[in-house]
Amino acid sequence: MAGKSHFEMKRGPSFNAELRRLGATQDKIEKVIKEELITTAAFIRNHIIKSMQKTPRITRRKSSGNSNATNPIGNFNWISGGKLHIPSSPGYAPAVDTGDLKKSIRMDVRAHEVEVGSNLKGKKGKYPIFLEFGTKNMEARPFMEPAFIAGERHFFTGIRKHILNAMR
Numbered sequence: 001m002a003g004k005s006h007f008e009m010k011r012g013p014s015f016n017a018e019l020r021r022l023g024a025t026q027d028k029i030e031k032v033i034k035e036e037l038i039t040t041a042a043f044i045r046n047h048i049i050k051s052m053q054k055t056p057r058i059t060r061r062k063s064s065g066n067s068n069a070t071n072p073i074g075n076f077n078w079i080s081g082g083k084l085h086i087p088s089s090p091g092y093a094p095a096v097d098t099g100d101l102k103k104s105i106r107m108d109v110r111a112h113e114v115e116v117g118s119n120l121k122g123k124k125g126k127y128p129i130f131l132e133f134g135t136k137n138m139e140a141r142p143f144m145e146p147a148f149i150a151g152e153r154h155f156f157t158g159i160r161k162h163i164l165n166a167m168r
Contacts, residue, residue, distance in 0.1 A: 032162040034112075036155055041107045041114040044151035048105050048116075048143050051093035055141075090139030093146075094131045101128060117144070 088095035096102050104118040118128040134140030 029163055033159060036158045036162060037114045038109055039158065040151050040155040041109070041116050043154050044116045044147045045105055045107045047147040047150055048093070049102055051143055051147065052096050052102050055088045055092045055095050088141050090134075090141065092141060093143035094141045100124070101131075104128075116147075 086095065086097075094101060101118065101120070104120045106117065106119045108115040118125075120127060128144070130138065131141045132144050133142075
């Protein structure tokens with residue numbers, strides 16, 4: 001029979017010190033993750049707001065004759081909140097007219113999670129969903145998903161950096 005090999009570590013001062021160090025590292029890692037969640041949520045919220053502010057708009061007017069990409073047939077502009085509404089181009093974040101959607105983007109920090117989204121209620125509460133995913137009459141103007149994708153990269157980059165620093 002081949003020789004047995006085993007590893008044994010006896011409790012002693014160095015063992016207890018190592019346990020304390022590992023426990024402290026775990027606490028540091030949990031703290032860093034929570035801090036990074038909050039930082040990332042703020043990043044996502046700011047990303048959403050900036051995307052709304054810089055979204056391109058295409059003025060669409062009725063035209064006679066042939067339609068083209070910048071001037072399709074049909075009147076797509078309307079009055080909203082006492083001013084002319086020029087919608088954003090499909091595929092881009094919603095344009096800011098009244099600012100209600102932009103002002104409604106909030107970040108809610110809880111014990112072990114952070115939520116970013118719109119706090120519009122009632123009838124207006126469905127508006128962000130219609131913009132994000134589109135409807136049968138309107139193409140989507142995604143603004144949440146692109147921000148969450150960018151935020152995910154931001155989160156994991158930050159976590160890697162902080163965890164490596166915590167382990168040193």
